[in-house]
Amino acid sequence: MTDALLDIAGLDVTIRTDAGELHALRGVDLRIAAGETLGVVGESGCGKSMTALAIMGLLPRRARWRAERLSFEGRPLPVDDQRAMADLRGARIAMIFQDPMTSLNPTLTIGTQLVEGIRRHDGASATTARMRAIELLARVGIADPGARLGQYAHQFSGGQRQRVMIASALMCRPRLLIADEPTTALDVTIQAQILDLLGELRRELGLALLLITHDLGIVARMADRVAVMYAGEIVEEAPVRAAFTRPSHPYTRALIAALPIPGRTRPGSRLAAIAGRVPELIGGFAGCAFRERCALAAEGCARDPVPLQRRDATHAYRCVIAPERHASVSA
């Protein structure tokens, strides 16, 4: 996969805390091709947002990182060089967050915020920048964009603010957009509209999308491939259909089973909850991080790091038990 836009191999991130070293990411491998959508899914604290911060060069100060490879467009990402990263951020890699109210500056007009990046990165003239802002606002579905450039964030609804954030992220024509829970703060009908918009833009612009979410439904709808994270590790990676129809890690399987699914789960029936809780990531540990919550756990699960197994060329999982045996045990 030499054509990967983003190529990460063996990324470890540790954070110094008063209680000891916290292993936030362990051996994360990720590749995204140009124009591809990769969903990264997992529960709180699994490391999905930390992965995004590492790519953006925005890790917390107490964090240390190490990777075999961390490259973008074929060149190493200069994550420790704040000036070089500032040139990439917003220009080649852009990011949108869950809550557009906290990521837009309340004291500046939308127009000022939209043109700031493109003037800085591309040296565009004020007129060119303004034209591009109007064009993009119209494209993301903001009516009367010329007039709205002069307004402030609080004058937009939550859904409109996220549209403005998307327009702002696209100003400099980035090749990779990282979206961290982009619709979690929105109502469901608005969420559907924003997801549709992201899907259209991605196709039109050939944009690669790293979509971070806790919602398996969003991944199923939006992504080409999915990486499932648990306790700082990727435990399964596969094309979306394969991951959801033939989940090969017990955690992926358990996550899907825990959800009530309209039309499929019998109302009022017991859901398959996952017992226990995520292990502490502080200090050293060996073996599979999921083993204490896993119905299939066996003796071998406590030994050594679990190597990545391949089900086929595109489907990998990190479990010592063959997926063919899952159904017979968990049924």
Place this chain on the structure above:
Amino acid sequence: MSDAVLELRDVRHGFALAGSLFGAPRRVLTALDGVSLRLAPGETLGLVGESGSGKSTVAKILLGLLAPSAGTALLDGKPIAQLARRDIARRVQPIFQDPYASLNPARTIEAIVGLALQVHGIGATRAARRERVAEMLDLVGLSPRLARAYPAELSGGQRQRVAIARALVLEPAILICDEPTSALDVSVQAQILNLLLDLRARLGIAMLLISHNLAVVEHLASRVAVMYLGRIVEIAPATSLFHAPRHPYTRALLASVLTPEPDAPRSAVPLRAGPADPLNLPSGCSFHPRCPDAQPRCARERPGLDGGSVACHYPLA
């Protein structure tokens, strides 16, 4: 129909917003605009709708925390406005969304769950109260060891169990659950939903389940009311509402549900424009500016439920 444990009769509520410094007139945000509903003993009624639809205002009125501007709220057939705070608390208890914000961080779990017993003078001795707390922790699946712990030492799921134990310690007949699993991870959500199902089966408790998550509502509720801008636009048994929605807004909500099924048909959400402004309600049917099926009549006349199940001039077949 006097057997309802909780009832709202044509309840209206507005929040007055302060006028501006320069003399702009005071404006009123209409949170509830003529809401009637009943909760039967042991029943689970789901209440769904988007932000600003009035769901949480309904919860506050039913808990006696807010007096409606007009209309009546009844508990066991008696106006809530005339009941003492303590009498309401013995019958109706809340479970809120955020188990991080709703537990006092400086108190032990035992003190948090036992506080209501002390306030209501239940349990003659400290030992008797302690025993009752232990029973409650056991009921919600928490180890008795945790009685001495503080909220910060617990996971999100454990905290929500504490909130449920606290709500149940007075043996209420009704739980008002306002987004009870929205702050929880998927695996923990399943634990809490199972617990609510268990408790309902064992204690015969009635629940008002407020949620924006339709999958959760379908799983728990026997009847569902759909709210839009302060009004109930559809109310029906869960099975018929989920399989054959009659209001175009209900249909749009259902079409927005995403499931982990990559091959599921992608139904487009046929909604126009954005959410309406509760400070400036549209004429006629509040939903008409967003409704793909709107006719001229919808902008003029406001449809009512009129004792039926759907407030729409042109309901879906």
